[in-house]
Amino acid sequence: MRRILFLSLSGFAVCVLFSTAVIAARNLAEYPLRVHIFQFNGYSHYYHGGGYGGITSLDVVDGEGRANLYENGEPRGFDFRYRCGERLRGNPGYETYPAKWKKQGKELEILLPQFGKPDSFDPCDLVVLMKDSVYFRHNGLTGEEPAAKFKEWMVKHQYDPEKGKNEPVAAPEPAAAGAPGANAPK
Numbered sequence: 001m002r003r004i005l006f007l008s009l010s011g012f013a014v015c016v017l018f019s020t021a022v023i024a025a026r027n028l029a030e031y032p033l034r035v036h037i038f039q040f041n042g043y044s045h046y047y048h049g050g051g052y053g054g055i056t057s058l059d060v061v062d063g064e065g066r067a068n069l070y071e072n073g074e075p076r077g078f079d080f081r082y083r084c085g086e087r088l089r090g091n092p093g094y095e096t097y098p099a100k101w102k103k104q105g106k107e108l109e110i111l112l113p114q115f116g117k118p119d120s121f122d123p124c125d126l127v128v129l130m131k132d133s134v135y136f137r138h139n140g141l142t143g144e145e146p147a148a149k150f151k152e153w154m155v156k157h158q159y160d161p162e163k164g165k166n167e168p169v170a171a172p173e174p175a176a177a178g179a180p181g182a183n184a185p186k
Contacts, residue, residue: 028111031098033071034161035110035126036091038135038142040065044087061087066142067126068134069108070096070161075150077134084124086112094168096161105130 042063062083069076082088089112091097097110098121108128111121134150136143154160157168 028098031100031109031111032162033069033099033101033108034096035067035069035099035108036094036096036161037065037067037088038090038137040082040088040090042082042088058086060085063088066135069099069128069130073160073162075134075147075154077131077144077147078128079131080108080126080128082124082126084112084122086114086122086124088112088124094159094161094166096166 040063042061044061045059047057047059060083062081064079064081065088066077066079069078097112099108099110101107102109102125106128108126110124110126112124114120114122131144132147133144134147136145136150154168157170158165159168
């Protein structure tokens with residue numbers, strides 16, 4: 001009887017360990033899109049363990065926010081609701097999260113990096129409302145502008161997070177009149 005119980009528990013432990021490894025290991029090639037989160041709010045829900053000295057742990061976090069999606073070289077803003085097993089984190093600077101469509105135009109899955117575990121991610125689902133504009137940050141404030149205008153900025157500054165160009169390049173200054181190259185054919 002003890003042997004059967006031990007084998008059952010051992011099998012269960014192996015299944016849990018294997019399923020955790022499968023969840024943590026993600027093939028980034030399956031996440032070709034990039035998402036830049038600008039604003040969000042979140043509500044943490046905790047599971048309270050029972051008994052004396054019960055353990056309290058994070059169960060789920062949900063909320064809403066605003067972000068940009070980069071798909072096929074095109075930027076598009078969206079508003080979203082989310083429900084994650086981990087806390088959502090905004091993107092400082094121009095950092096983006098890998099993403100893929102779960103339901104085209106309606107639901108995205110993004111990957112949140114796990115702290116202290118390189119190449120390990122936690123998935124998070126975003127229910128989205130797509131826009132024809134994009135969000136941008138200027139002087140600490142979030143603004144909105146037409147996607148076409150933002151795309152011009154992306155081209156000018158060689159910014160394309162889908163292709164690993166994660167930091168914009170300063171645009172070259174126009175040559176001053178009389179400077180070398182100022183009258184060179186274009």
